[in-house]
Amino acid sequence: MELLISIVILAFLFETMDSSAGMGFGTGLTPLLFLLGYEPLQVVPILLMSEAITGITAGIFHNEFQNVKFSLKKPINSETRIMATIAGIGCLAILLSVFITYFAIVLPKNVIKTYVAILVLVMGLVGMISLKNRKTNYRPKLLMGFSALAGFNKGIGAGGYGPVVMMGQIFSGIYEKTATAIVSLAEGFVSIVGVASFLLISSYGVTIDYVLLPSIFTGGFIAALISPYMVRVLPNKIWRIVIPVYAICMGIITLLKLYL
Amino acid sequence: MENETQSKNIYINEIGNIAKMIDKEMTIFERMKIKSDSLKKMGFALFFYLVTMIIFALFL
Numbered sequence: 001m002e003l004l005i006s007i008v009i010l011a012f013l014f015e016t017m018d019s020s021a022g023m024g025f026g027t028g029l030t031p032l033l034f035l036l037g038y039e040p041l042q043v044v045p046i047l048l049m050s051e052a053i054t055g056i057t058a059g060i061f062h063n064e065f066q067n068v069k070f071s072l073k074k075p076i077n078s079e080t081r082i083m084a085t086i087a088g089i090g091c092l093a094i095l096l097s098v099f100i101t102y103f104a105i106v107l108p109k110n111v112i113k114t115y116v117a118i119l120v121l122v123m124g125l126v127g128m129i130s131l132k133n134r135k136t137n138y139r140p141k142l143l144m145g146f147s148a149l150a151g152f153n154k155g156i157g158a159g160g161y162g163p164v165v166m167m168g169q170i171f172s173g174i175y176e177k178t179a180t181a182i183v184s185l186a187e188g189f190v191s192i193v194g195v196a197s198f199l200l201i202s203s204y205g206v207t208i209d210y211v212l213l214p215s216i217f218t219g220g221f222i223a224a225l226i227s228p229y230m231v232r233v234l235p236n237k238i239w240r241i242v243i244p245v246y247a248i249c250m251g252i253i254t255l256l257k258l259y260l
Numbered sequence: 261m262e263n264e265t266q267s268k269n270i271y272i273n274e275i276g277n278i279a280k281m282i283d284k285e286m287t288i289f290e291r292m293k294i295k296s297d298s299l300k301k302m303g304f305a306l307f308f309y310l311v312t313m314i315i316f317a318l319f320l
């Protein structure tokens with residue numbers, strides 16, 4: 001087992017942003033690792049394995065630092081129900097993507113990835129423009145719509161699940177700190193289903209390379225402990241700006257990756 | 261007193277209101293304080309990390 005310091009640092013930085021701005025671990029780190037010369041089977045399942053643990057850890061500590069209140073006590077509170085809904089839709093999306101892969105349905109990858117990149121970019125821009133007059137009433141139907149849209153995108157293999165769900169929660173009137181906590185835990189559960197899918201695929205002869213796992217897990221885990229504390233301490237007005245700006249960056253990075 | 265507790269509970273039960281309440285009622289320095297219970301949980305998480313890394317070292 002070897003710890004690659006540069007990978008530890010990258011995983012730490014991207015997971016810090018993922019657990020505090022609700023997006024970026026998959027969308028940002030995956031293309032960077034490909035650029036460093038790693039293969040999809042060295043990157044995708046490992047990111048899912050790491051995100052399964054770090055997402056749940058971040059969710060637990062967001063709850064501990066009171067950015068959110070998850071509870072299984074009946075009646076189950078709204079925050080837990082929203083998290084379960086988002087996670088449920090994400091899990092269905094993973095199953096849809098496995099179905100598409102299994103039946104070898106060919107989709108125009110560049111077109112759908114461009115569509116998601118533009119969607120994330122526009123959502124980030126709208127988030128920035130509407131900073132001052134954002135509605136704070138919770139609108140559950142709008143949230144369901146965005147969750148379904150994010151799930152559909154993930155299901156067809158276009159990614160961008162975190163940014164769309166995160167911005168969707170904010171547009172639906174959820175407080176930024178709480179939205180981050182909800183999406184962190186939801187992504188943890190979605191990643192568990194992702195890992196299970198990959199293990200299923202690997203049982204059919206596809207070999208997963210675990211060389212990056214210790215490094216990504218180390219950086220990601222430390223970030224998952226620190227980020228919820230950072231979210232608690234820093235004022236919400238900072239996250240209100242950081243989140244849409246980061247979404248804009250994610251959209252631009254995806255477009256650059258596709259067309260450069 | 262009971263009404264006050266009841267209204268506080270309603271406040272906490274609404275989405276994101278516990279985070280909003282903390283932001284409103286505490287300064288940054290007050291929010292920086294970590295409860296000893298939270299520190300214990302962080303310690304437990306680090307122990308979990310070490311155990312996982314040992315498992316990786318043994319099997320990878």
